[in-house]
Amino acid sequence: MPNREQAKTDVLQGTLDLMVLQTLATLGPLHGYAIASRLDQVSQGALQLNMGTLYPGLMRLEQRGHVRGQWGVTPNNRRARFYTLTAAGRKQLVSEKAEWSRMTAIMRTLLHDEG
Amino acid sequence: MQTALREWVRRLWGTLRLTRTDRDLEEELRTHFELAAEDARHHGASPDDAGRAARLRVGGAAQAMEALRDQRGLPWLNDLRHDLRYALRTLKKSPGFGLVVILTLALGIGATTAIYSVVHAVLMKPLAYSRESDRLVRLIMNMPASVSPTGRPLRTTVSLSAAEIRDLESRSQALSGVGTVGPVLMGLSGYEEAAHLQGSRVSATVFSMIDARPLLGRVFDSNDEAPGADPVILISFAAWHRYFAADPNILNRTLTLDTALGPRRQSRYTVIGVMPQRFAFPSSQTQFWMPFQATVPGGGAAIRGPMLGRLAHGISMQAAVAEIGPIVREIRLDKPGITYELLREQDGIVAQVKPALLVLTVAVGFVLLIACVNVANLLLARMAARQREIAIRGALGAGRGRLIRQVLTESVVLAMIGGVAGTALAFGGITLLQMLATTLSRIDLGTGVGFPRLDEIGIDGSVLLYTAATSVVTGLAVGLLPAFRYARRDPMESLRAAAGASASPAGVVEASTLRGALVVIQIALAMILLVGGGLLMNSFIKLSGVDPGYQPAHVLTFQVALPVDRYPDARLKTFAEDLAAGLRSVPGVRAAAYANQLPMVQLRDTAGGLWKTPDRGRTPAPGGPDARLVSREYLDVMGIRVIAGRGFSERDGAGRPRVLLVNRLLAGRDFPGEDPIGQQVYIGRDPYPWQIVGIVDNVRQFGLDREPEPQFFVDVRQWSGTGPLFPIGAYYAVRADGNPVSVIPNIRAIVRRLDRQAALFNIAPMEQLVTTTIAQPRMYTMLLSIFAGIGATLAVIGIYGVMAYRVTQRTREIGIRMALGARRAQVLALVLRKGVTLTIIGIAVGLVGAAAATRFLQGMLFGITPLDARTFAAVSLLFGLVAMLASYVPARRATKVDPIVALRSE
Secondary structure, three states: OOHHHHHHHHHHHHHHHHHHHHHHHHHOOEEHHHHHHHHHHHOOOOOOOOHHHHHHHHHHHHHOOOEEEEEEEOOOOOEEEEEEEOHHHHHHHHHHHHHHHHHHHHHHHHHHHHO | OHHHHHHHHHHHHHHOOOOOOHHHHHHHHHHHHHHHHHHHHHOOOOHHHHHHHHHHHHOOHHHHHHHHHHHHOOHHHHHHHHHHHHHHHHHHHOHHHHHHHHHHHHHHHHHHHHHHHHHHHHHHOOOOOOOOHHHEEEEEEEEOOOOOOOOOOEEEEOEEOHHHHHHHHHHOOOEEEEEEEEEEEEEEOOOHHHOOEEEEEEOHHHHHHOOOOOOEEOOOOHHHHOOOOOOEEEEOHHHHHHHHOOOOOOOOOEEEEEEOOOOOOEEEEEEEEEOOOOOOOOOOOOOEEEEOOOOOHHHHOOOOEEEEEEEOOOOOHHHHHHHHHHHHHHHHOOOOOOEEEEEEHHHHHHOOOHHHHHHHHHHHHHHHHHHHHHHHHHHHHHHHHOHHHHHHHHHOOOOHHHHHHHHHHHHHHHHHHHHHHHHHHHHHHHHHHHHHHOOOOOHHHOOOOOOOOHHHOOOOHHHHHHHHHHHHHHHHHHHHHHHHHHHOOOHHHHHHHHOOOOOOHHHHHHHHHHHHHHHHHHHHHHHHHHHHHHHHHHHHHHHHOOOOOOOOOOEEEEEEEOOOOOOOHHHHHHHHHHHHHHHHOOOOEEEEEEEOOOOOOOOOOOOOOEEOOOOOOOOOOOOOOEEEEEOOOHHHHHOOOEEEEOOOOOOOOOOOOOEEEEEHHHHHHHOOOOOOOOOEEEEOOOOOOEEEEEEEOOOOOOOOOOOOOOEEEEEHHHOOOOOOOOOOOOEEEEEEOOOHHHHHHHHHHHHHHHOOOOEEEEEEEHHHHHHHHOHHHHHHHHHHHHHHHHHHHHHHHHHHHHHHHHHHHOHHHHHHHHHOOOOHHHHHHHHHHHHHHHHHHHHHHHHHHHHHHHHHHHHHOOOOOOOOHHHHHHHHHHHHHHHHHHHHHHHHHHHOOOHHHHHHOO
16 A cells, blocks of 8 residues: 555544534534535535545444434435534544644744744 | 344344345345336336436446345355365365365374374373462472483482471472372282283372362371271272272272282272272372382382472562572481472473474474475476466456455365365374373383373364364465466456466466475475485384394293292292293293393392402492392293303203303403303392303393493302392293294193292283384384375475476477477476476485484484584485486377477467
8 A cells, every 4th residue: 555645534534523523513413415415515626525435424423433324304305414513523623633732832932923 | 232242143134034035035126126217207207218318316226235145144154155165176176186185285284283283281281180280399409410320311200208208398388289100010819901000199288288179088188198007008090990880889898909019918808989080190100009008018118209389379480490409408408519400290201302393283284284385386387277267357447356266265165165074184193102102001111111191192172173273274375376366467468478478488487486486495395304314214124124132032921920829939939940841841942940020120230249359347338230030941032142161051040159140241340351150249238259161242121222230140040149039920932833822821720830829911022112112213203204204205296297397388399399309308307497496406406404303303313423424415316216206207208299289389
């Protein structure tokens, strides 16, 4: 396995996890498409997740116990799998958010000093 | 960490298909796609465009499914599962090939498992009776010939008295405990089979030193050693079960024991405890323990017993011996020149079998190697046949690593199945080995006869672990060569080759050279095994063909225990005479006799030596001739030949002129150039002369492999010497017409008629005593021969396989040659040449290897040198012939090739 590729996905995975957890924390239980739409909307079209990225990410979060997936029905009467934030997921979100803020603060200082 | 573990467990479930199904995943993806398409329509796209736009936006469902499947399970585990399934399917497709491989590996792995279980139990496991067994040591002293009492260098265990032990213990820093442990033989009055119980006389310190805890009651303390203390005894778990039916009220019972060695006495002992089953101290034959001092006549303050010590923590053997040696020399007043060494008790117990076990370990290693080479060769040939399949898999995108893994999975699966079958074989092997190693457990035949720790051998967790590890390593080893050879190929070239177009000639040559080299290795290893097995076999044939100087066939031997109180020494002779007379009347008995000992009994009695002049004040010199007190018919019963003069007769009874017989060695040594018959000699301090009336042939008294020693024979009826008449009880021997065992019931009746309390024991045909002493060489010979046989068979199969494969490969070429007019003999020679060359190289390499290896057999050989030319030559010739036959069969098939068919075959 080429290591560079692996590293890139790792970063992406971490950010994706944070984004998904935050979305669920803000809007409550959502199905996969709703999560993708929300991220699309918030990023003004800059972040278009394809299924091959989104769903393995959701499965990983589920395997780690951060979200729980359950089949339900949309307001339009369509069967869809809804994802809910678990207590563990909420805790993970808090710590990841803190870590993210710390990281961005460092980055800002670093970039500002250099610029 | 916890999160990671949770994810891993869920993915493991996922691999096992216990979580979401494919359909569930597909439905979720479909919903996603439909929602995206709906969105597109809402934004005004036509249905067709909406689908395209959605697909563009959300990506392909197939790729997403692939990613989801990978995330759901553990990809490597999935691969492994696929590889395993594929391997089993391949195996099922060609069961014949699989069977051959599995059987071959089962033989190799089974043999190593069996021997490993022995090595593990005997050499590696700590002694069961103490957690500190690696710190228990014996002190050995080496006496050079100049100070040795026998005039020959002597190596023996140092013995100490109670006072000396206290002295050593207080002065030594290196030892954290000192005591004595010595053997003692006792008879349990009233128990026929317990007439010779093996026990240990130990000092009280010993039990605390090895931290021994009793199952019932208590162990000895220093009070039990005090002069005048009540005699006490501890009994073994086995003795408790066998003689007392595991009676829970055994404590404080009084046992009456007869001394079975030396002056006959009877004493009463109180049972104070029972030791647990695993307490095999100092060996598993030990049935009781008694305090050292109290049980030795006269309090035993000056009596010495073999020393056992415990090293203090962190003290090396070298440091310990440097400190202890001078102290011991001082307190024992040992002569200068004597050197000391320490021997771990654990090593001492197994010292006698260790070299042989190491030889067997190497031998099974060879067997396993030969098996591996065979299988590697088979796999190589098979990979060549499967080239097309592998090439297609490669062309379809299977990576090189993946292909290698697949091939290795297959070989490991085969090896694991072989390992299971091998374990079953090992069970059988261990049973056989225990059968071969089990001998009469009789202390009078010597302690070196029994195989140490035999009952501890078995297949336990550690052995199974070893077998599993061996199987995996074996599987990887045999798979590596084929895996790398065939997975590295360029798929295009492989496909071309597999399609029948001529493969690169270099590749073919290389493959055949590789296989040839493997065959050479096999033949060489098998040769080494065969030479080793041949040497042992030759040696064993020589050993069992030795003329012992007597005729053991048809002779039955036994002993009789008599109640000590009613039979003082004086009455023993009368009883023996009466019994011998009674035995002669038994139908089927030709002659009956008794003696102070029999051949193979390890008791040395010089009776004070044989001298040409009388001397009342002489001290008995060690190393004198062996004295035999025998009844009149003894020579006839044992079949000992009188070669000059006469044997004993009816006239030589008590009160008649005293006569004795000497053996050929003694006659030659003490009467060189003169006729000993008619000469007067003196025994020990006895002032009255004996006249030599005959010379008998030499007898191998102490074992078939031990040279005869000088001996003289005295008729018991004329003997009036002091000291116990029969130190370990009289031995009886009868010569029967047919099978000696058939007269046992009649003998039992006669003994009972003479005295209802007389107990018959140690009943054994003389031949059994002889075989018992050669049981170990016999076992080693059989085991090494079996291993050599397996190795040679596998090697021959290996040659056959390679030659057969070669002929098949060259069918077309042979066809062309024959079409062009080659004669059969030429074709035969063409094919055979390769096989003969490989065989000769293999044998040559094997001979060199054997010449280097057989010196490790030195100690196991009798009457033959490790470089015995005849064995080397015979084995080379025989094995060479068989190996050439193995290549002749396929070569002959080549001459039957029909040119037309051969040319059409592709």
